[in-house]
Amino acid sequence: MTIDELTEWFDRHHVDIIRTHATSLDGPGIGKYLHRDKFLSSLPRGHAVTDMALTMDITGTPHMTSWHHQREANLGDIYLRPDIATLVSDGTDKQLGHCICDFTNDKGEALELCPRSTLKKMVSMVEDQGYGIKTAFELEFFLFKESFEEVKRGKYKRLSPISAGGHPGIYNLRNSYLVSPYMVEVIKRLEWKGIAWEAWNDEAGLSQLELNLTPTDPVSAADNVVRAKQILYEVAVDMEMSITFMPKPSISFGSGMHIHHSLHHKDSKEPAFFDDKDANNRSKLMVKWMSGILKTMPGAVSYLCPSANSFRRFKQYAAVPMTVTWGEENKSTALRTISQSKGLARIEHRVGASDLNPYLGMSVILAGGLAGLKNDFELPQEFTQLAWGLKTSDLDLPTSLSLAAKNLKQDRFLKDIMGETTVEYWAKTREAEWLAFHTEGADALSESISAWEYERYFEQV
Template sequence: MEAYLHDNPQIKSIRVAAADLNGQPRGKRIARRYADKAIAEGTRFPYSVLNLDIWGEDIDDSPLVFEAGDPDGILMPTERGFVPMPWLDAPTALLPIWMFHHDGRPYDGDPRQALARVVARYGERGLTPVVATEMEFYLIDDRGRELRVPPSPRSGKRRHQAEILAMRQLDAWDNFFTALYDACEAMDIPADTTISEAGPGQFEINLMHQADALKAADDAWLFKIAVKGLARQHGFAASFMAKPYPDYSGNGLHTHFSVLDAGGNNIFDDRRAGGAARLGHAIAGCIAAMPGSMLVFAPHAGSYDRLVPGAHAPTGIAWAHENRTTALRVPSGSPAARRIEHRVAGGDINPYLFLAAVLGAALNGMEDEATPPAPITGNAYDKDLAQLPASWAEAIEAFDQSPEIVRIFAPEIRRNFLATKRQELRYMGELSKDEQQDLYLDTV
């Protein structure tokens, strides 16, 4: 890490930041001359900082605050090291950090530690999850009272129609996407294909699969920060809100995952002995945990606007082969690349909690050798299926009561996440729809 600063003498400012339970970066600005101390000794801030609500406020009656004296944890650099922040005017580097106790134990209230806990469970069984993410977002002009698509930098026109796979949309925003790809390259984020999506000013960028779930979550978290920062630099906003426009499709965040054994073989490969069975076990685990995981997949008041029938987001609990109306899809293709696509989550999630929930659920099913229901065929919206929790309040209670969630997440992070979401639910009712929209536009 010291080598990065040595090789980049232009860096004037350092940020250190960790993800809180809502995925918000929390941290400090540090003078470059003191960066060595942050690398070697870490930095400190209260445990409670990773348990703030969406407004950045303490949780009422949290045992981390007055009851405990609001003590500090130790935040050490992750294995990621420094990444540049090219959307800022001054040359700046971000050092991602995560939280530990003073005796070196991981702090169980840190969402990155929650994912590390799940990855360790895989490692104990000689297994490695391989993960890719699909990141959907809108480019938005938020200068007026209503959100609008920004005017095209090329034509000056606002196009308010669907633009699925429209090349002219990619061309219109070429300067922004060129800057974004340059940033991803500098930040070691494996950005692959970009497409224009169904909504006006909506795009999707795929982040390539990799056999490091922690890095995949880091990439998704850093990607969201970079997209929003670069959009502001270009004169508009970018939003991963689940449903910024009531009349257009929402933003999803899908993940594709498979699992490798110690020999590097995909255990879902259905040409190999037991491959189809292991794939089924993982699907069964994901289905069993889906109701309890809904609070992770749809963590905000506006998240549930996306989850309505016929809106390209799942509402029923089912799986299928090559079917995008279901919550779980098994894509076609080479058996060696057999994988599960999990399609429930919105773009407004915390990537660490999201991947912990998905991968933890799949491992639960594999450990139990659980049997999945039969795959469906046809339109899932027309089927009589068990339904996902349809409201924030239902999802909170499902998370609280879920035995599957108990197996995936440590007690402290479950307690903190529930307290956060219950406080947000209580206070969100005081805001108008417009005030909620303003809040989420600049946060999630």
């Protein structure tokens, strides 16, 4: 859009203020509220933010033990370049518009550490191989009757589920009914912003919900996740309730972010994972792609489970994959393949925690797939039983921030594809998170969720 077209768009939608939106590496939304004149005058480079907007931890503290050559040596500015294709009006606040942005330097060049630009790079590499990608995210979260203020005042104890009086149990319609007023408002705001959704339902934990977003290209899908999470948060605040994407807010059920994806031939749009000449309908491409995702999975866990709390999900028989395994229609393995129908052929990656940065989570999955295409990895045998309680340790996924970071640092395939400095930087930030977890007040040996984790993650992830 030209400046004139944008001005006309603002007039037509009565938008005077634009909220820019990006994510820091750790995932929280970052942006400013701009007067439309400022928004327009800042184009195409976008408005300035401090270097630390991209490189700070979940608490807003700058990363102090990781350096990257694109960081500003003296706390200078970087920029948020608007992606005009993502401009939408708010619907609830009539004056407000929203625009997703990429982090750039003063020349307008994408920064290597920018999560959205990392994903764009991965998508482009897949496209160079002749394939397009469709992605869908599943969002799991907990909703509580108390406002955030009440939650904090009560020190995160004795939180009241919306479905109190109901029973934990997935798809429970009585529980769902109690949550309906909240979700009706969420859906209204999603649709205002053009975020397509497929379904929502009561999940296994009491007051735990799942929202399924419609498959689309990976960057739009990740944009939709960050916007949907913000909407889910804002509706909770407006209704004086609280919501958390903390993966393990109690020792009971945890929340994941399962990621579905499939490849199609760029030109013909035909599904590339499906081959009806194969006994199991799996194309050679799918086998190679999956072999790469599995080969790089121990390192990828670092991106998929970014917090200390993410790793509390890893319990045997707790519906969370514990091993580098795959299986057809197997929800206990890390990868679940769905291969029986051409239209639905896809891979569901089930390792991710609900607090992952969707741009980075999707990036590391695509990087794994690309590694499979570039190398001749052997696909492990399909797992046809429940993949829990196994004696072998060869297949174990890393179960701590430190082990996952160690695996990532050793993964030459992910470094080769995502960029060595980008991967090294991320691994160091996870080591800093590990250090903070152990030394700032959490009790690592306790099964209970620590006050430190609630204070750090409950509202921010």
